Amino acid sequence: MRLSYNVSSPYVRRVSLLAAWLGISDKITHITCIPYTDTAFRDKNPGGLVPSLELADGSHIHDSMTIGYYLDQHYGDGSLMRAFTSGDIPRLVLYSEIEAMQQGLVKLRQDVMRGEKRPVDWYIERYRDTSLRVCESLNGQIAALEVRDFVTASAIAALGMMEFRCPDIVWRESAPELALWLDQQESDAAIHASYPQEL
Numbered sequence: 001m002r003l004s005y006n007v008s009s010p011y012v013r014r015v016s017l018l019a020a021w022l023g024i025s026d027k028i029t030h031i032t033c034i035p036y037t038d039t040a041f042r043d044k045n046p047g048g049l050v051p052s053l054e055l056a057d058g059s060h061i062h063d064s065m066t067i068g069y070y071l072d073q074h075y076g077d078g079s080l081m082r083a084f085t086s087g088d089i090p091r092l093v094l095y096s097e098i099e100a101m102q103q104g105l106v107k108l109r110q111d112v113m114r115g116e117k118r119p120v121d122w123y124i125e126r127y128r129d130t131s132l133r134v135c136e137s138l139n140g141q142i143a144a145l146e147v148r149d150f151v152t153a154s155a156i157a158a159l160g161m162m163e164f165r166c167p168d169i170v171w172r173e174s175a176p177e178l179a180l181w182l183d184q185q186e187s188d189a190a191i192h193a194s195y196p197q198e199l
Helices: 010-022 039-044 064-075 082-086 089-114 122-139 142-146 150-165 176-186 189-193
Strands: 002-005 029-032 052-054 060-062
Touching: 002 010, 010 064, 010 089, 010 150, 010 189, 039 052, 060 064, 064 150, 082 089, 082 150, 089 122, 089 142, 089 150, 122 142, 122 150, 122 176, 142 150, 142 176, 150 176, 176 189
Parallel strands: 002 029
Antiparallel strands: 002 052, 052 060
């Protein structure tokens, strides 16, 4: 399998964590890709989404959640995506909080990439506030993050992105248990290897 990816993408990190937890990292070749400038990639992936997993038959699977389903069905026991397949509402609520933080962080990053020089406005503050509130919420749910699944991979990826791309969001003081948990996760070689990098 070949994974087209961007080394700083939190969505790619989700897939990398799932592959590591399934013990199949060695079955995936990583191909660095800048989706909006790679015409061949866009021909196979019109939406330009990374990660994109190319299978042996040449077909492509896009989006971290869809790839997660594929990997869990073909290499796992169904536990990585169980929250979604079983309708585990508390776990899905946890995921929705993490996803809200992730989307806000991506939007903050997009503003930086646009190079806009403007005062901080209400929506930027809203995304920062959302990130802080989700961290505080997760701080009280550490036990729920001990399950190695897509939800936990999403939390690790979002927190890693926040530290990598938005270091001015000071969250560790208001969520000390979460900070300790993340540090413990990052000490795992497979998780550490997936940490985002500059292109």
